Amino acid sequence: MGIKKTATIVMSTLLVAASLAGCGGGKESAPAAVNTENVYKEKYDPPVTISTVWGVDPTLQFKNGESAENNVATKWAKDKFGIDIKSLWSVTDTNGAFATKVRLAMSSGQEMPDVVTIGDTDSQLAQDLIDSGMYSEVGPLFDKYASDTWKKAMSEDANVWNPYIRDGKKMGIPVLDYAYNHDYVLWIRQDWLTKLNMKAPTTMDELEKVMEAFKNNNPDGLAPDKVIPLSIGFKSSMNTWMGDPSWIFGAYGTIPQQWNLASDGTLQYGSIQPGMKEGLVKIKEWFDKGYIPKEAALWDENKTSEPAVAGTAGILPGPYWMSGWPLQDTVKNVPSAVWKPITIPVGPNGKAMRHGTTTTNGVTLINKNMKHPEAFFTYQNYMFDQLANPSANSEFDKGLFKGYDYDVDSSGKLLTGENIPGGYVNSVRYLLVRDGARIPNAQMDALIKLADGGKAETRLERDIQNNYGPLTPEAAKVLMSQKDSSYPNMFTGPTTQSMKTKMDYLNKIESQTFNEIIYGKSPIDSFDTFVQTWKTSGGDEVTKEVNDWYKSVHK
Numbered sequence: 001m002g003i004k005k006t007a008t009i010v011m012s013t014l015l016v017a018a019s020l021a022g023c024g025g026g027k028e029s030a031p032a033a034v035n036t037e038n039v040y041k042e043k044y045d046p047p048v049t050i051s052t053v054w055g056v057d058p059t060l061q062f063k064n065g066e067s068a069e070n071n072v073a074t075k076w077a078k079d080k081f082g083i084d085i086k087s088l089w090s091v092t093d094t095n096g097a098f099a100t101k102v103r104l105a106m107s108s109g110q111e112m113p114d115v116v117t118i119g120d121t122d123s124q125l126a127q128d129l130i131d132s133g134m135y136s137e138v139g140p141l142f143d144k145y146a147s148d149t150w151k152k153a154m155s156e157d158a159n160v161w162n163p164y165i166r167d168g169k170k171m172g173i174p175v176l177d178y179a180y181n182h183d184y185v186l187w188i189r190q191d192w193l194t195k196l197n198m199k200a201p202t203t204m205d206e207l208e209k210v211m212e213a214f215k216n217n218n219p220d221g222l223a224p225d226k227v228i229p230l231s232i233g234f235k236s237s238m239n240t241w242m243g244d245p246s247w248i249f250g251a252y253g254t255i256p257q258q259w260n261l262a263s264d265g266t267l268q269y270g271s272i273q274p275g276m277k278e279g280l281v282k283i284k285e286w287f288d289k290g291y292i293p294k295e296a297a298l299w300d301e302n303k304t305s306e307p308a309v310a311g312t313a314g315i316l317p318g319p320y321w322m323s324g325w326p327l328q329d330t331v332k333n334v335p336s337a338v339w340k341p342i343t344i345p346v347g348p349n350g351k352a353m354r355h356g357t358t359t360t361n362g363v364t365l366i367n368k369n370m371k372h373p374e375a376f377f378t379y380q381n382y383m384f385d386q387l388a389n390p391s392a393n394s395e396f397d398k399g400l401f402k403g404y405d406y407d408v409d410s411s412g413k414l415l416t417g418e419n420i421p422g423g424y425v426n427s428v429r430y431l432l433v434r435d436g437a438r439i440p441n442a443q444m445d446a447l448i449k450l451a452d453g454g455k456a457e458t459r460l461e462r463d464i465q466n467n468y469g470p471l472t473p474e475a476a477k478v479l480m481s482q483k484d485s486s487y488p489n490m491f492t493g494p495t496t497q498s499m500k501t502k503m504d505y506l507n508k509i510e511s512q513t514f515n516e517i518i519y520g521k522s523p524i525d526s527f528d529t530f531v532q533t534w535k536t537s538g539g540d541e542v543t544k545e546v547n548d549w550y551k552s553v554h555k
Contacts, residue, residue: 055098233299243304250353323469
């Protein structure tokens with residue numbers, strides 16, 4: 001539903017190199033001359049080893065006695081490609097445990113993995129690994145070995161490489177994600193709206209009327225102090241993926257905690273713009289009226305979903321796929337509950353803004369000492385060609401692994417979800433690269449086709465139909481009706497020098513100031529003091545470096 005010795009490549013002739021580039025890492029080429037070896041193979045005999053490390057999602061399940069180190073996916077890689085995936089270690093990734101263990105390994109001289117995939121949540125770790133010099137330039141490897149399908153997917157957004165470029169060299173392979181995957185809509189209790197004879201709000205003023213009715217005239221008879229009209233949290237960030245408040249500031253013209261494109265063509269930090277002050281006034285007003293959680297400053301993304309699932313929240317901002325998780329569980333607590341996706345309400349000037357998500361979910365790094373870097377492309381090319389958006393003759397036409405994420409009964413009927421003997425497990429998370437392989441635009445194209453009444457014909461379309469929530473296509477269409485309201489972070493470069501030394505402090509004073517304003521501990525005008533402090537405490541330096549980078553990639 002939605003995880004982080006010099007390599008020797010024996011190429012004796014330009015002809016063989018050219019043929020490799022032309023085939024995009026496809027079939028093994030015949031030698032062009034005596035004693036010429038093409039090291040890229042579809043299967044290795046004897047097997048080759050790729051070492052890696054795992055940060056295991058605490059919610060990820062295993063079956064049949066398997067583990068992150070040894071499971072159906074690692075066995076499949078050995079049988080299919082002659083690739084032995086060797087785990088150096090694994091750790092349940094709670095409270096930054098994975099990043100901590102990688103840093104410890106790096107600083108203490110332990111063996112580092114051949115291939116490591118770092119998720120976006122550990123973006124600084126990825127930058128530090130690149131800066132360590134342990135990991136190889138990947139641009140030439142990608143150009144030589146990546147399949148045409150993979151290259152085409154990567155070309156959908158040229159900016160995906162930007163965070164991993166050093167002196168013009170590509171040092172990490174972006175892990176592609178679906179476009180708009182964490183852009184969000186508002187999920188609202190339609191059954192409450194219906195009982196109140198109210199329409200879905202389209203403006204901030206209408207939203208306030210709905211929240212007031214949800215709280216003080218609750219259709220399910222809940223006492224006002226038991227209702228959270230709008231479940232948001234900002235423990236992690238004012239700019240996140242579920243329970244996100246950034247659209248509230250967007251109604252006043254800015255998105256916090258990211259770099260937005262200004263009318264003069266420069267990048268400006270969203271949290272210090274005038275619209276932030278108006279947004280803080282509005283959130284404080286809602287806090288005082290009990291429209292948002294009293295503990296909002298302590299709630300992370302997952303916590304914001306709890307009252308929604310319990311049936312005590314009326315609105316939850318979140319991605320288009322949330323009718324499948326977590327909102328499908330609401331009916332277990334309130335059988336009459338009906339969630340519906342609606343657009344982001346517009347502000348006083350008729351404008352809506354929400355954060356837009358990038359089409360990446362991390363980066364894969366390749367160790368300089370990896371003996372067979374081309375083997376990684378053997379593995380990942382297959383994923384892009386056969387898993388990302390496969391045709392009907394793909395090995396993965398029905399799903400990834402039979403008995404794990406799908407099964408087939410004796411009559412040939414496809415079994416999904418809870419109907420799989422022994423239960424469903426998200427086996428795509430067992431793969432060497434988080435989520436296997438994703439083509440950014442493929443999922444949204446499939447969703448819109450289904451929303452428009454099209455038949456599920458491909459594996460991707462059937463997967464959406466069988467494993468995502470029933471309202472997912474409808475929610476995707478709602479999302480795309482406000483396509484122009486999505487504003488991605490325009491700074492996608494590597495961490496700048498001033499960011500490394502200044503941003504921790506700047507983020508700290510930002511969070512502290514905003515929380516104190518919302519909780520009534522500081523007057524709203526303390527925002528103006530914060531802006532000046534931010535600028536003089538390193539913010540102006542960061543802004544200059546961000547804009548220098550932006551100019552360098554937009555010449």
